[in-house]
Amino acid sequence: MTTERTADWAERAVAEAEALTGRESGRLSPEQQVLARIERARRRRPRIRESRVTLAHGAGGKATRTLVEGIFVEAFRNPTLEALDDAAVLRPNVDRLAFTTDSYVVSPLFFPGGDIGDLAVNGTVNDLAVSGARPLYLAAGFILEEGFPVADLQRITASMAAAARHAGVQVVTGDTKVVQRGKADGCYVNTAGIGLLERPVTLGTGHVRPGDAIIVSGPIGDHGVTVMLARGELDIEADLVSDTAPLHGLVAALLDAAPGVRLLRDATRGGVATVLNEVAQAAEVAVVLDEAAVPVRPAVTGACELLGIDPLYVACEGRFVAVVDGAQAEAAVAALRRHPLGEDASVIGHVTADPPGIVLLRTAFGGTRVVDLLVGDPLPRIC
Amino acid sequence: MRFVDEYRDADRAQTLAAQIAALCEPGRQYKFMEVCGGHTHTIYKHGIEDYLPENVSLVHGPGCPVCVIPMGRVDDAIAIAHEPGVILTAFGDMMRVPGGSGSFFDAKAAGADIRMVYSPLDALKIARTNPDRRVVFMAIGFETTSPSTAMTVLRAAAEGIGNFSVFCNHVTILPAIKAILDSPDLRLDGFLGPGHVSTVIGCRPYEFIARDYGKPLVCAGFEPLDLLQSVLMLLRQLAEGRCEVENQYTRVVPWDGNPRAIEAIGQVMRLRPYFEWRGLGFISHSALRMRDEYAAFDAERLFDVPGVRVADPKACQCGEVLKGVLKPWECKVFGTACTPETPIGTCMVSSEGACAAYYNFGRFTRQRLTEAVRV
Numbered sequence: 001m002t003t004e005r006t007a008d009w010a011e012r013a014v015a016e017a018e019a020l021t022g023r024e025s026g027r028l029s030p031e032q033q034v035l036a037r038i039e040r041a042r043r044r045r046p047r048i049r050e051s052r053v054t055l056a057h058g059a060g061g062k063a064t065r066t067l068v069e070g071i072f073v074e075a076f077r078n079p080t081l082e083a084l085d086d087a088a089v090l091r092p093n094v095d096r097l098a099f100t101t102d103s104y105v106v107s108p109l110f111f112p113g114g115d116i117g118d119l120a121v122n123g124t125v126n127d128l129a130v131s132g133a134r135p136l137y138l139a140a141g142f143i144l145e146e147g148f149p150v151a152d153l154q155r156i157t158a159s160m161a162a163a164a165r166h167a168g169v170q171v172v173t174g175d176t177k178v179v180q181r182g183k184a185d186g187c188y189v190n191t192a193g194i195g196l197l198e199r200p201v202t203l204g205t206g207h208v209r210p211g212d213a214i215i216v217s218g219p220i221g222d223h224g225v226t227v228m229l230a231r232g233e234l235d236i237e238a239d240l241v242s243d244t245a246p247l248h249g250l251v252a253a254l255l256d257a258a259p260g261v262r263l264l265r266d267a268t269r270g271g272v273a274t275v276l277n278e279v280a281q282a283a284e285v286a287v288v289l290d291e292a293a294v295p296v297r298p299a300v301t302g303a304c305e306l307l308g309i310d311p312l313y314v315a316c317e318g319r320f321v322a323v324v325d326g327a328q329a330e331a332a333v334a335a336l337r338r339h340p341l342g343e344d345a346s347v348i349g350h351v352t353a354d355p356p357g358i359v360l361l362r363t364a365f366g367g368t369r370v371v372d373l374l375v376g377d378p379l380p381r382i383c
Numbered sequence: 384m385r386f387v388d389e390y391r392d393a394d395r396a397q398t399l400a401a402q403i404a405a406l407c408e409p410g411r412q413y414k415f416m417e418v419c420g421g422h423t424h425t426i427y428k429h430g431i432e433d434y435l436p437e438n439v440s441l442v443h444g445p446g447c448p449v450c451v452i453p454m455g456r457v458d459d460a461i462a463i464a465h466e467p468g469v470i471l472t473a474f475g476d477m478m479r480v481p482g483g484s485g486s487f488f489d490a491k492a493a494g495a496d497i498r499m500v501y502s503p504l505d506a507l508k509i510a511r512t513n514p515d516r517r518v519v520f521m522a523i524g525f526e527t528t529s530p531s532t533a534m535t536v537l538r539a540a541a542e543g544i545g546n547f548s549v550f551c552n553h554v555t556i557l558p559a560i561k562a563i564l565d566s567p568d569l570r571l572d573g574f575l576g577p578g579h580v581s582t583v584i585g586c587r588p589y590e591f592i593a594r595d596y597g598k599p600l601v602c603a604g605f606e607p608l609d610l611l612q613s614v615l616m617l618l619r620q621l622a623e624g625r626c627e628v629e630n631q632y633t634r635v636v637p638w639d640g641n642p643r644a645i646e647a648i649g650q651v652m653r654l655r656p657y658f659e660w661r662g663l664g665f666i667s668h669s670a671l672r673m674r675d676e677y678a679a680f681d682a683e684r685l686f687d688v689p690g691v692r693v694a695d696p697k698a699c700q701c702g703e704v705l706k707g708v709l710k711p712w713e714c715k716v717f718g719t720a721c722t723p724e725t726p727i728g729t730c731m732v733s734s735e736g737a738c739a740a741y742y743n744f745g746r747f748t749r750q751r752l753t754e755a756v757r758v
Binding site: 233234298301302305308361363364365366367368369370372375376 | 384387391392393396397427428429430431432433434479501505607723724734742743744
């Protein structure tokens, strides 16, 4: 989208202004007619005319209103948001709420299978889902760089809106800031989410014990590798798309089938290995993984092999790790596999008592090694 | 995955392990050094030691490119990076290597423009797209990487790219192996030769090791089965009383190496009289610098580098680890003061470093690991 030529815009504005002249105009003086037209123009639904975000859009004045109403309200439309009050007023009737927040700085903003918009919705929805909550409301904060294309912002908000609809959540409040060119990288998004804890389950590392099974809900590493390759810095091409997806439906299916779920974690930054190290350390148990049982797509294995990265550390945005009572592992996997997002769910390991705090891997080759926390991130800015 | 899975087959590993066990004389201790850091990484990553009998031990050698960079050279590179208009480019492994006062990451946080690249050609690309900046490539590595640096300089010269230069820290493997052989405190039974280096230099240059030092060498590939087969080949030589240079990695390594790659190195670089190796001290004729004809691409001449030697921290025993005299866990500071998060020595930095590999993958006694897995 390019900025409309001023002359064209002016002509169109005059035509629109004339169209605003109402039937009652005959009864009003010329001055009153003009004033009435201005009033009607002020009430028009704002439409964003610029092709790029400017500092004025963040200044809190009319331009900000245009941005908010022309883009955000337009995309996320719901009665709570449309009130445009300083805070959304919610009326949940449960006694336990889950509340979370996450910021998204992925680069590039658009990648195969998704963009920063659906990532920002699904990521926060999933944080709620793995807490056992039913996600309901989101807040969205945008930090935009001066000059950011409005068309890109519209594309991002459209995919956020689609992801929110798909996940059954509403964006009920939000905020926008614009920073000077060069002070941010295009667009950052923060989302916060509220979910209802309707089930009596309590999940947490405190419930993990030896004999439990470790399950992943699908092939790992798709998202991280997809985003890495989408940057185009490496001359590698692969037929891969991000796995970004809302997981609360899959979580519900699992909790229905296996009441012995001890703990759920979405395997985002740092991947499955990082999640399991946190579990092993917090629960003072050992986690033993079977490399051959870990589902990884061949394209992910190949790219990781070339880059010298272990898929166990690569982020997913639509997969979770579940620790489940060993006796219910089969039922849990069967339930997951019946759901479209859990087709490749697998038991990848188990919990033992010794050595506490450590994740071990039985390699496909038949050896044994430690799977430790990484110091840095092998793939920065993938979410 | 084709061309990978075949070399990671657990059944074949069992067969090789049985053959290895059958060749070992009971009561005799075997110590083989894997020269290359890539081997160290494979050994730990796949748990290869689980297939070796108790009396066969693998000693980690000096062939980790990042590990042998002395602190003074890191400081020199950081000084270059702080020069006006400079973009310093380096492999990701270099970023956390501690110099006398901080690492590349610290320098980057302090405002220097330091970027990670996957190849020197990426650095050249940055030079092309930033004509008003001076782009310096921090060149490290053995004969595996020096040809690509040389080819990049040749291309820069051919294209007339004037804002690209190389801070050359390339080292050569043979003097390091010789230094280890001459070191009195190490008894080795043979070497697993560095496969990637050998794709360039071939197998012939190792012949002095068998002839003059009486140690067999098997040039080894990097997949787990390659390493087991190479250990088997070494044991077979010992059992049959032979002492030769053999090539296990025939699918990649020609006996005479890659003459074109060697020629490219020779065209652009020449041997330095001496070079400091982290932990090993000064070794003569062990590193490369840019030839006078390519002075325009030599960051060492273009920039006023301090060139100050920085002594290794007293507590650090990287030298002993690099020579294979100490196992990583025998170092005084291993895993306590020196961890992958806050490395004191270089061996803890690179994924190919013996200490990092041992810390990340191999910590705990084999017995305890195997028991946990068996449950």
